[in-house]
Amino acid sequence: MKITIRPANKADFPEVLNLIKELAVFEKEPDAVEITVNDLEKEGLGENSLFQCLVAENENEILGMALFYFRFSTWKGRSLHLEDLIVREKHRGKGIGEALYKKVMEFAVEHNVKRVAWEVLDWNINAINFYKRTGATILDEWRIVHFRENELNDYLKQ
């Protein structure tokens, strides 16, 4: 199977959104995805876009994607955040995930970032073992905090 990895364009966004939804099911949050294709177009195109996206393609079929953006670490400086890396379920185990992963890390090195960061569920042992094997570190002591839109509004009304 010949896999091509290339930047996503507007026409790919419906398939990209399908992949995002597929991952949310795997992560046991099937209803968590609130974005639409319109949000991907609004935030992912043009000069001030909030993210970049690569897709893995075989014979005009999108089999996987990686979505990422720059961040700023006050310890290390410019860094890259890998928001999602997804391979369609029936095409897993064929090396597509690692090919995308490698492309993201190459992009990171080309852009002189000091580190790449992402998030993983603590029960996703296969993913954690893969990340460790490549040389990444799981931060055991740090927790993520989320303050959601409606809770934010409630807080500011106090």
Add this chain to the structure above:
Amino acid sequence: MKITIRPANKADFPEVLNLIKELAVFEKEPDAVEITVNDLEKEGLGENSLFQCLVAENENEILGMALFYFRFSTWKGRSLHLEDLIVREKHRGKGIGEALYKKVMEFAVEHNVKRVAWEVLDWNINAINFYKRTGATILDEWRIVHFRENELNDYLKQ
């Protein structure tokens, strides 16, 4: 004590860096801060800057700061990441931290973000209790992964 909260400018960056170093000591990583004032200037000024920064000031003295930037959540859309919120140690307990926190949340709501995210050490119980009291949620199941520059290079050489 009259506290003014305003956007940081270039002249504030040395004091902002001192605050970043003070927080790293508190977080038991005194040698983790590798950035310089030059990195803050390079990445924090101009149209394509990677972050925004607010400072809390009293009589021309910087007593605290908050540094943040936009991210893109593939579940929720445009979000804000609060990278650091720091109050100089001897000025804690005077409400400066919460004043900065509130300003960041107001900025978030004004910019229609779907959520604000940040990271906390699991032993920083005072911070965790404050966040929960305001309405934020600690994500127990998620872990942060870091792939550092030298490890990245080793991986890509394989």
